[in-house]
Amino acid sequence: MxxxxxxxxxxxxxxxxxxxxxxxxxxxxxxxxxxxxxxxxxxxxxxxxxxxxxxxxxxxxxxxxxxxxxxxxxxxxxxxxxxxxxxxxxxxxxxxxxxxxxxxxxxxxxxxxxxxxxxxxxxxxxxxxxxxxxxxxxxxxxxxxxxxxxxxxxxxxxxxxxxxxxxxxxxxxxxxxxxxxxxxxxxVGEAVSAIDVTIINGREARAIKRQRNKAVGQLQHKISKCKNGSKKHKRLVTAKKKINSTAKLSLCDFDHQVSNKAANHVISHNTARLIVGDVRGIEKEAKSKRRMGRHGRQQLSQWSRGAQERYLNEKTKLEMEHLNESYSSQTCPACSTRNRPSGRHYRCKNTICGFTCHRDAVGAIDILQKALCGQYTPIGPDIKVRVTYLRAVERWSPDQREAHRKVQCRKARALSSAQNRALSETTQISKPKLANSSTSTDSSVPDQLVVVA
Ligand SMILES: [Zn+2]
Known part of the structure; x- marks a missing residue:
């Protein structure tokens, strides 16, 4: 329909x-x-x-x-x-x-x-x-x-x-x-057989913010040491502005990419209701209530949750419902016992259950169940959970980049050794005596290197 x-x-x-x-x-x-x-x-x-x-x-x-x-x-x-x-x-x-x-x-x-x-x-x-x-x-x-x-x-x-x-x-x-x-x-109207969870990673934004915080902090320290209105002061202030605006642009882009991916998921599943875990005001009183460490609080206060929710609302044209999400990433979706997840992975400690999943997927399923049933309710045993893991910005992680660099180096070495071999063969024809010594070194050294790498 x-x-x-x-x-x-x-x-x-x-x-x-x-x-x-x-x-x-x-x-x-x-x-x-x-x-x-x-x-x-x-x-x-x-x-x-x-x-x-x-x-x-x-x-x-x-x-x-x-x-x-x-x-x-x-x-x-x-x-x-x-x-x-x-x-x-x-x-x-x-x-x-x-x-x-x-x-x-x-x-x-x-x-x-x-x-x-x-x-x-x-x-x-x-x-x-x-x-x-x-x-x-x-x-x-x-x-x-x-x-x-x-x-x-x-x-x-x-x-x-x-x-x-x-x-x-x-x-x-x-x-x-x-x-x-x-x-x-x-x-309108389509039966749901399995739970699809799409997790969008926000690592990219964290990297941008960290880089900005560090650079701005250093500049601020320098600014505080020089005279107000001096040439150096002006130069430093301009540099700070530039860093801030560059970071702002990339963060804006990031927020759009995140909300766009979420909106694609929403639209492709013909969603009628959009429910969001309520984390409004989580950054308030975090210090007085000693909720987190210094770095955690900074991360929390710089989280552009509001912007992302607004973009999602604009992109999907759906009203957003906020739902209290306390203990959502701890409660097991299969048996409702509470477990503290360690890291990103969730494993239910109940020996009969043993449910395992991504921690954020557990949170999402619990919020879904709460929205449908009014409280955290176990999902049926036949319902499959499909987790899709997306990165907000398709860029390589440092590990991937390093692995790619190694492969490229290997290829380049193999290519240069092949070229050297070809070169030495041609020189062999014209100058057999001189070339003989060079072939042995040229072809053997790179080959050995390839094996080592
Ligand atoms: Zn369980």
């Missing part, structure tokens, strides 16, 4: 702007930020006068600014008003939930530009034109290729929505955020 539903996704396409277009986009982003700051000031003034403006009031205020002071398309200005109003609403909701949060107050220096469909952006003569209002120059770009992330097919520009031109601070370039409409096939 299958039914179709429409959904919206956003493609992010990097753009390289040159010359006049770049300057125009750069200035406009600054102008948009100025408008935002003015609107924020005005809203704060209104609040002081005991008035609470809505998004149309903010829009009205921005429209009252003289036209020459807001050199943007009317729809772009409108989006600024709507964004601000939305930010205020979000802040209010979060405040009600007891979060420590403030309504927008910080001065912006740069803001993304929005171009509405049909008015803000247009395609003609093989180019994409982003309008900054009538009578003003426009930003011209080559038409970007937007690929549907589900099917991999190109999306027709007719299905694009409002385009945003954003500056990516870490990549140091502009990118376009293009939402598009896509159909999603939802399959």
């Amino acid at each position: 299958a039914s179709n539903s429409t959904e919206y996704r956003t493609a992010i396409v990097s753009v390289t702007l040159t010359g006049a277009s770049y300057r125009l986009a750069h200035d406009s982003c600054h102008r948009a930020a100025l408008l935002w700051n003015q609107a924020v000031n005005w809203v704060h003034g209104e609040w002081k006068a005991k008035r609470s403006p809505n998004k149309y009031d903010i829009q009205g205020f921005l429209n009252s600014i003289p036209r020459q002071d807001r050199p943007l398309h009317a729809h772009t200005t409108e989006t600024i008003a709507h964004d601000l109003s939305e930010a205020i609403t979000t802040a209010r909701v979060n405040l009600m939930q007891g979060m420590k949060i403030r309504s927008p107050w910080r001065k912006n220096n740069y803001r993304p530009l929005s171009f509405s469909k049909g008015y803000g952006w247009r395609i003609s003569r093989g180019q994409l034109h982003l309008s900054l209002g009538r009578g003003r120059p426009r930003i011209d770009l080559s038409i970007p290729t937007v690929l549907d992330s589900a099917t991999g097919e190109e999306v027709d520009p007719g299905l694009w929505g409002e385009i945003q031109l954003c500056w990516n601070r870490d990549k140091r370039r502009f990118s376009q955020h293009i939402p598009y409409e896509t159909l999603r096939e939802v399959l």
Whole structure:
């Protein structure tokens, strides 16, 4: 059975702007930020006068600014008003939930530009034109290729929505955020015979973080030793920023890869419910409660769990259910006795049971059973557990790299010895006397080396 539903996704396409277009986009982003700051000031003034403006009031205020002071398309200005109003609403909701949060107050220096469909952006003569209002120059770009992330097919520009031109601070370039409409096939009803567990390894992220922490720590130590504002200080701060932004980009990529692999698993199994072990707030009070060592706490606080969950939600379009997961990786899925796993491997100490599996697979099965039955319930004896072990980023481990290097060395040596042999044979023909001595050494030494290695 299958039914179709429409959904919206956003493609992010990097753009390289040159010359006049770049300057125009750069200035406009600054102008948009100025408008935002003015609107924020005005809203704060209104609040002081005991008035609470809505998004149309903010829009009205921005429209009252003289036209020459807001050199943007009317729809772009409108989006600024709507964004601000939305930010205020979000802040209010979060405040009600007891979060420590403030309504927008910080001065912006740069803001993304929005171009509405049909008015803000247009395609003609093989180019994409982003309008900054009538009578003003426009930003011209080559038409970007937007690929549907589900099917991999190109999306027709007719299905694009409002385009945003954003500056990516870490990549140091502009990118376009293009939402598009896509159909999603939802399959319903299919019997489950075995439990499929997919484990995605996060070792790569740990390596990136470790490297960054170490480098930043060293730089910070050096920074603390030199004078504030000095040439050396500036150089070190720039170096630190660079390390942080590089690590941020690779971690962002890593989070996307992890969530993408998880989402593929979810989508390929026609999942209707998505349940996540609840580890929210695990990093809080870890020190006061002496829950972990120094390094463990750092690992915990730098774990990008929230981002990964958000990406997974965006990629699967499924609401996430959080479930208390205490003792999930200790409880045996076959007999419900508790065992402390040592390392990554789980072995049930109950002599009758003797269930063995990957530790994380045990956790996943227990969470699944809890979600289905309300508590940790043993799985039936006929149910098979299939574990797939994936690495988030397909890169070699140091061991694999070392093994590969050895094989390559061996091959190279074998090749060079063969070449030497061939060479010596040719020299033998032309200069038999001289070559005889060289053949014996040339061919024998590398051959011996091959055996040793
Ligand atoms: Zn057991």
